[in-house]
Amino acid sequence: MNYKKLICTVLLLGSFATAAKVVNGEEATFSTDSIESSTNAETSDSTTNPQADTTVADDESDVDETAYDAAGNLQFHHPVPFEKFTLEPPAFRSARSTMSVQQAFINQVAPSARTLANSNNLYASVMIAQAIVESGWGSSALSKAPNYNLFGIKGEYNGQSVTMKTQEWNEKDGWYYINAKFRKYPSYKESLQDNVTILKQTSFSPGNYYYSGAWKSNTKSYKDATAWLTGRYATAPNYGTTLNSVIETYNLTQYDTNNPTVQTNAMYRLYNPNSGEHFYTANGVERDKVIKAGWRYEGIGWQAPRSGAPVYRLYNPNAGDHHYTPHLYEKNNLVKVGWRYEGISWYSGGSKVLYRLYNPNAKAGAHHYTLLKSERDNLIKHGWRNEGIGWYGQ
Template identity: 45%
Template sequence: MKKGILSKGLLAITAIAAMGAIAIHQAGSAKEAKSATLTPAAFITKMTPDVKSVANSYKLYPSVMMAQAALESSWGNSTLSTTANNYFGIKGSYNGQSVTMQTAEYDSNGQLYYTDAVFKKYPSIKASMTDNAQLLRNGPGFSATYYSGTWRENTATYEDAANALTGTYATAPTYGASLITLIQSYNLDALDTVTYDTAKYYSAAGSETATLGANYSKYMLYNHVKGTNSNEVKTDWKTVNGAPGQKVWMDMRGVKTASNTTWYRIRFSSAKSAKKYWVYSKALSLPTTTYTSGKTNVKINHAVNYQLHNHAYNSDYLSKKIGMSADLKASTYVTDNIATVNNNGAQTTWYRIAIDGKTKAWIAAKGIQTTYAKVKYTNTSKKAKLSSVYSKYVL
């Protein structure tokens, strides 16, 4: 399934980088070559962020993607790449956008002829890389695994992936070899080193809930926090019949180290054995929690036995049990924070108490008895002025 050959550029793809550029089937006319402005080094610098992002996302080799883009677009100097961000010569339209250009084709007798063809016009480099990656991952219509020889999980080296494109992506018998020469000449295999994100994880009780937000479908479900594992697998919302307002149960929170973004591990059933997925926090409508700081004394209601948690239950931190109120030895404790959690109209109040010098725990309001200081009131009609530090206090 090769896509077309741009005007008068049908030159041997084996004429490789010794001249600092490649003569390829998209190099275009002599006039076009004279207007070339990108050097191989500049092209690699320009393309690296999107090539690495897309190739790694689709579990392909960035080195092979970069080499293909260079080969197919003459280091980004072809008319198709400069006017349409089309670095792979893919025909058709992209979201209704296209350009028409003259191409060189072979007839059934092997004779070269020229004709006009419609090519996809992309809004960005990344869109072009993504479209090509989806082709390699999903295959043409007749076979989803047609390009499976390029997938990282099916190959040991980038050479294997490059050679798998010969006879499939391109009919030229030297296509894979040309890509390999490019990769080796420009050390493109350095792009294949994958650095995964790190995250810190916080386990939870597993019974806390949220709902899918109005814009949940903008995000995906994953088997790991996105970008932290080589075995990352995406799941489409259709698989779980996702819908706005759908209830989910959460049992773990993950915070990515570099971006400080929060992810939740969710399931679509209260059963803790149900399949779990990781999702970005913005896909969820989480309960709202209001915190009020200030010290006061609370008396433990020892007539009942309530769980102690490391966070207010159902807050966006998620929480887990760290003890029971029956284990508390004293009758009175100091609380320094009160949390009011509103989960779809169901409101609960939690008190944070200091158990000892190191440990603090949250207990539900029903597990304590609040004690208040006695105040003696005296009527007065005196006038007074607000002091200069009045704003430190509240009414």
């Protein structure tokens, strides 16, 4: 029996511009991501169209809510034309620091990908590479907070979706714009889990799984898996070679084994009853000094890996408080408005989320970070704003 192929002609151009305004550590970001896509057309394998654009739709009328094509195939939309994808996007080169933007993105998705892939007979290296290529290193509007859609999948996830304008193509009308619903996830972890579900459960006839050729048990190496995905997950003929290049360049095969022992540092959490500020440090000497100055020691906030994406520490000499961020652009903007950069305080990595909240009424200690959902929810009830994920810990 011939199985129907998942035809996803992909035309997504990842051009984006971001302007950010930061005042006392509060961030307001306005972004426009241009993304191109096409409908599933068996007669077209084109992967370029500079006119295509995907943004959050202003007009949600006539929304395409179809996640599957007429043949029952799930529709994927990729943010970067595969022949235009580069291992180091030019837009990122000016933002390089001690830790590259690329490695920082890998550190965000790798822990969950490794756990999910190794427990589901899949290659974590391939999953991470797909996330990189399909999201344009996390630059697409779909992959950013609050959508976290790494793989550009249409439809809903647990009833959640985001409507975006996307350009589609068919033989009759050529290129045209529609508003389409894309799956919206609570975090990258759920997006990765959904990808596992697709690779493991997609079937067009009983007992035959469409992506079984990408499973570890049916392959000799990750290259067999990427070859199987080419023409199925994406029709671009260079899809597999693109994934292989990413895997080889960033040594992603290291994630194809079970979790190794990760060395971490305990992050001490302290509270200033006078200013209301929380302070975080891995330095025991600094912790003891702050306690002597009247701060309350609140124990270990989380475990931070000894390597990964850097979290920068800054000090406001006017308000007398600290701010922490893994975002280089936010650090640079704060320095421009008078904050003192105090270096890398710790690293982000792991599967545990540190939530970031903002108190619009506080003059100092306006931001708070916590591993506890209960604390996050309680602060929101008292007027704090939820700013999503601050970074990750072990």
